[in-house]
Amino acid sequence: MPRFSPDFLDELRARLRASDVIGRYVKLQKKGREWCGLSPFTNEKTPSFYVNDEKARYFDFSSGKSGDIVGFLMDGQKLTFVEAVTRLAEEAGMELPQDSPQEREREQKSKGVIEACEAAAGFFASSLKRLEGRKARDYLELRQVPVELQGTFHIGYAPASRSALKDYLINKNFSPALLVEAGLLIQPEDGGSPYDRFRDRLMFPIVDGRGRVIAFGGRALEKNVQAKYLNSPETPVFHKGHVLYNYMQARRFAADLPKETGHPLIVCEGYMDVIALAGAGFGNAVAPLGTALTESHIKLLWRACDEPVLCFDGDRAGRQAAHRSIDRVLPELKPGKSLRFAFMPEGQDPDDFLKEKGAAAFQEILDAAQPLADVLWDREKDARALNTPERVxxxxxxxxxxxxxxxxxxxxxxxxxxxxxxxxxxxxxxxxxxxxxxxxxGMPGKKFPFQPPATASPALKSQRTGxxxxxxxxxxxxxxxxxxxxxxxxxxxxxxxxxxxxxxxxxxxxxxxxxxxxxxxxxxxxxxxxxxxxxxxxxxxxxxxxxxxxxxxxxxxxxxxxxxxxxxxxxxxxxxxxxxxxxxxxxxxxxxxxxxDETAEHRWRALHYHRQAILAPEANNEANAAESKTKVGNL
Known part of the structure; x- marks a missing residue:
């Protein structure tokens, strides 16, 4: 029998939206931040069954039952625990874990990696407040990121030293090998002593579906650094193709938006764009972590909203990024699930635009977001000339x-x-x-007889059947x-x-x-x-x-x-x-x-009669046919 760890079950719940799973069995309607419907366990006439996506749970006040999606399938569909988890894991695209020493070792290692990342986040946050973090604080002030917003996103600073974080975490009883596994230290290929991966960088913690720090993104503060942005490498708990920056907070914010907005998530390109948007009142923004949107990202977005808005620069590179997203999402489209595209003025990202134009102007760009189908049509039409039948x-x-x-x-x-x-x-x-x-x-009332009607007339049946x-x-x-x-x-x-x-x-x-x-x-x-x-x-x-x-x-x-x-x-x-x-x-x-030229009219009339004689001989007598043949021969 498979052994399901708490981490596996948490990931399962994070990947599936409770209202989507339960909505297949209960007709739900949106009511504030929750979904409401009639109890599937009693014969009630007034809805008292609620589903909360943020808590990933259901509450049935009629029967007194409550639980998560696993419990709902067990109570409502009479499945065993293993059957319910297996069905949900297949839907979420997760492989069932095997109960083995290797699997238990992997779970223990993952737990250690998360604990190390949590401790590192605390170290970076305190470093920002100390004297050594002055340069990072000046940069945040220049970018107009207030202290309150810095705290909301737990922004920190990685000192320039090669061993500041290493020394701190080793004193906390974390082994160097675990810190390398967590992506916090780099192990030299020559076997030398490991050193801090992030140095002299503004640090952005990346959290999972449970709010635990699992990785970091770091922005260089010096211009001559080779990598402006540096993200954690792939680890046992961090896979950048499956994680979006600020996803959990943005999802909660979007759930509180008015119903007519569709509760969208805004997808932009970087950490600072997300933070700038949050500061301007758009707390529903997320960003991929140094990679293009993946199928997993898109499915993650669709768990929070039906039509997320992808925000790109209006230049050629931005259009190309939008087009790559279309190619990736097209096979995955589902009824009601799509993307919209908002394009910024050329040369501006959301952060720059907000500083120059303000939140109201940015809202206008969001309101003008184009459906995926329109952007796809424009891309294909503009990519080729359509001036010949063959090209059409x-x-x-x-x-x-x-x-x-x-x-x-x-x-x-x-x-x-x-x-x-x-x-x-x-x-x-x-x-x-x-x-x-x-x-x-100059020919009153005289139209060429082969001129067709503008549209098919209501008398189509009688005129087209003779x-x-x-x-x-x-x-x-x-x-x-x-x-x-x-x-x-x-x-x-x-x-x-x-x-x-x-x-x-x-x-x-x-x-x-x-x-x-x-x-x-x-x-x-x-x-x-x-x-x-x-x-x-x-x-x-x-x-x-x-x-x-x-x-x-x-x-x-x-x-x-x-x-x-x-x-x-x-x-x-x-x-x-x-x-x-x-x-x-x-x-x-x-x-x-x-x-x-009126003198050329005889040639047109001859060709016209000739065509009528060949294509509709039953409508012409022999004299007309002979006349057309004679006239054509005289041309």
Missing amino acids: AAFRSHLRTLVKGITDKDVRNAYGNYFLERLTPPGGAAASRQSAMPYRK PRNTVWNREALLVLTLLNHPELFERLEEKILDLQLGEAQLSSLLQQIIMTISSHQELDREALALHISKVATCQGVMELLLNNQQLKLTRFAGTSATLDEAEKGWLDTLALQLHHGRLFAEESEAASEAYR
Whole structure:
């Protein structure tokens, strides 16, 4: 049977938010700093069940029960202690400890490391107040850090001596080997005597979820020092990829913010930014410890709030740091869990900005924080030119690749829809094409007959189902075949991605099909139709295609066709569509020329009649077809 030490259980409770665990079994609502709901142990009608995330406990006044998340699973789900801890450890990503001499030795060593760090923090704090700490106090005064704030963050000073801390802690009965293990001393490679790691530095204690000092960050006070900031190395109790500076205090502060704020945490880059923000009234700030945000950091932030705000400098380096954070968090996104980004004016960090502009101006920057999706869109759009169809197609393909990397299917689908909306211009393809159509002045009431309507009209069903509108029928067949045979996407992905449709609603439906198939693996026709039916803008046109009697007569587009038949029919229809596109381009060019020169109008009219004769022969009599052939031959 595994042996669970107090440290292991404390870490388990620190990694999991009590309201998240218990909220899976009890419907909770936020009430001040706590969560409230109906007791799962009695049949009460008035809520008296409370969960406190700061204390990591629940209190049920109806039944008189209380406890932590382990106790809740034991009481509410009837699990044994080992079963409850095992389930929670899996959720928290923690390996179960083994009851062995090695494990007990590791626990004892961890306890000694924490005790040494606690003692070192006391030494550094007293050194700041002594004569030798005058230079550090002057620096804090220059940075406008008041004495009260220094005490809040337990700021200290490491003397310049190579053995000041070592001598102090050895006199406290800590062995040199343990102090090296704690990262407080450095052991030379030549086997010489260990010496103090932190010398002549302003010291910032780093605490764990229980408020115990587990490491330090030190800022150099001399300009010519190689490392401006120096952090403790990895130790048995400190892993910088799992710890955020000021996390516990910031989490408590955020819990007291008004509900409409979302109780966010502000993530900045360094210790002094966190301290400056706290001094300006923003006690909900944290910072990573000399590293970029990790997956563990992000999960830690999400335990305190749904959308933490990452605060970066507005220069190129700040944007790049934001983009790295996006790449790291994108696969981890969950429903309701994301990031926002606030960018400072170029060349300023929060500390500088607060001194110059004040807290109100900084709040405006926070209020203008951008959602992750918007920053991602801007990054991808600004990284490439979108001035050719091929580049636009590559852009779409790249966005689909990004969407595929999102693990959660609901978020993946939502991002696919978001990008689809951003890719589709207002009014759709037909509207954008209409705006480019020529209309010559001096010809009252005379528009070129190939000019399409601005948007799909309410009479779509009646106008788009007749035998004469072969252009719409062809586009509809291309989309309907994909609806009934989503497996075609794997075979014809490149051609499907390059497909451009003139009808706005068909184009939107096509893009939705592409995004849905890209976001979901091995999707059959029933599942695809179910997903599309949930998109209000596509539901109507999809039903029109599926119920169109004329389209049903085309075998390859129907459900009874084999995949090979569907592929051949789709490619044949695409060939006709591309041929129509080339003729349309020639006609448009001739129309533009006619717009500039009336004498060129005969060429446009000949091309127009020729296209109509080829693409809709059933709508033209033999005389019109012969006339168009003659006129084209005379060009």
